[in-house]
Amino acid sequence: MTDLHPVIARVTERVTARSAASRLRYLDLIERGRDAGTNRDKLSCGNLAHGFAASGEDKPAIRTGRAMNIGIVTAYNDMLSAHQPYGRYPEAIKIAAREVGATAQVAGGVPAMCDGVTQGQAGMELSLFSRDTIALSTAIALSHAMFEGALMLGICDKIVPGLLMGALRFGHLPTIFVPAGPMPSGLANKEKQRIRQLYAEGKVGREELLESESASYHDAGTCTFYGTANTNQMMMEVMGLHMPGAAFVNPGTKLRSELTRAAVHRVASLGWDGEDYRPLGHCVDEKAIVNAAIGLLATGGSTNHAIHLPAIARAAGILIDWTDLAELSSVVPLLARVYPNGADDVNHFHAAGGMAWIITELLGNGLLHRDIMTVARADLTDYGRSPMLVDDALVWDEPPTAPGNDAILRPVSDPFSADGGMKLLAGNLGRCIMKTSAVDPARWTIEAPARVFAGQDEVMEAFKAGELDRDVVVVVRFQGPRANGMPELHKLTPPLGVLQDRGFKVALVTDGRMSGASGKVPAAIHLSPEALGGGPVGKLRDGDIVRVCAVEGRLEALVDEAEWAARPQAEAPPPPFDTGRELFALFRHHSDVAEAGASPILAAMDRDIAL
DSSP states (O other), X not given: OOOOOHHHHXXXXXXXXXXXXXXXHHHHHHHHHHHTSOOGGGSOHHHXXXXXXXXXXXXXXHHXXXXXXXXXXXXXXXXXXXXXXXXXXXXXXXXXXXXXXXXXXXXXXXXXXXXXXXXTSGGXXXXXXXXXXXXXXXXXXXXXXXXXXXXXXXXXXXXXXXXXXXXXXXXXXXXXEOOOOBOOOOSOHHHHHHHHHHHHTTSSOHHHHHHHHHHHSXXXXXXXXXXXXXXXXXXXXXXXXXXTXXXXXXXXXXXXXXXXXXXXXXXHTOSTTSSOOOOHHHHSSHHHHHHHHHHHHHHTOOTTHHHHHHHHHHHTTOOOOHHHHHHHHTTSOXXXXXXXXXXXXXXXXXXXXXXXXXXXXXXXTTOSOOXXXXXXXXXXXXXXXXXXXXXXXXXXXXXXXXXXXXXXXXXXXXXXXXXXXXXXXXXXXXEEXXXXXXXXXXXXXXXXXXXXXXXXXXXXXXXXXXXXOSSEEEEEOSOSHHHHOOOBOGGXXXXXXXXXXXXXXXXXXXXXXXXXXXXXXOEEEEEESOTTTTOGGGGOOXXXXXXXXXXXXXXXXXXXXXXXXXXXXXXXXXXXXXXTGGGGHXXXXXXXXXXXXXXXXXXXXXXXXXX
């Protein structure tokens, strides 16, 4: 067995030491949840009668309390393509539960908004805080104490992190995440990107753009590019919270149905009365969190997880930061190229060996923790096997010995890049993340005059007016969690790509977000501290020379120190007040910084603990 890489061991030890006190409190919480908390056998007759009143044929089993009752928390809606397949899952889950003498009930639903629909719109300012809303909704669903196990039905951007944050507060329950899979491949991603840029330049119209987008996003299932949604699924695999290999099997297939059935059977066997108790709070430990970070880096996943992973970890009493991610990135090679980091989508990735190859190769080279508690039967080795049907029975194939397509997957001995493509930048403008895996190394350093904006619509207007046709660092501030909820700024990707293609040196600096679809333009994102409340990006002025350097890990305004110290902060725009954004003022006012997870609910929880 290969020894663990010393840097990964060192980072894990540091995270464990930093988290010692908070992790101990968390483990005590879940022990009390199992042994002294409100559980089904302690409910009053009135409580219990309410809980099974409408449970039909499962009522006698739930009433006696002798079989596991599985709580289903679902993100179903039929507007969101990734979650539309979940509509029929509860009935299938109930049937599968009965097959092993268990029962299942829908414990509750959680909101599932689509960043694709709200991209560039006011609704995007609710997106990040929807994660915390989902965590709260998950906690409400599980608070009824009717359940000895749980299944989480969710896939997309904020939904899986939110489900996991909420479920971890009930970490004594064995819990499995059940994906629904990506939609079949549509229009080639390069062609979609080409049409978007032509539209940004005014060379094609809205009808041509809509036709292209419709050919890309065309069916039920997750969007097929490697953004936050599919990065979520990768992380659930390397953390051992799926049935092995479940991440990227298409909806509506027999294999997908059998994987869901297997998840029901498996969670029913993991209860605290059995011989294989695997509570969620023990599955998600320091090693699992480090594995999630390694998977993110090795596959070129979404930078949104530089925010989500610290928040997930905190919900389990674990503290991880961007310094840890950067140190891991220095030794974890990039083994996958999936759009926007390559030409191919997640279906091609899966067909080439996908997660089975990634996990097998990382484990074989000491780059993942093998000895984590997963929801499968052994350790993480199980996740190096691909599910398949043999005579309609679900089995797992042997681990792959080579990738099926070396344009998509590579071995550690011949990676696409020697590092994980996620850089920590720091300097007199603060700390931020830059994803370099899709950026030409010749553009890893940009030094140019700043053009400062307070919103992405202002950038679009300046682009259309020709005011950005030069070397420029586009600075978009007052986009942090406390200012407006930290929306993603993908509306800027096509115009900035156009400027770069015209031969200009271009970079983006923002205290807002971009995700795994950020593309080829160097983007220094999640800048912390944010402009609202005194972050130094609030001092920048048009024309200041800004240096963005992923090589040296620096982000600096090249301004005389005395002048910089004396400068006042820019005035913040008024707070948002429409599209429901005003309802989230409480979240904005109490949010943590991005590096800590940008979570108002965790910040408030930690303050209570400190009292």
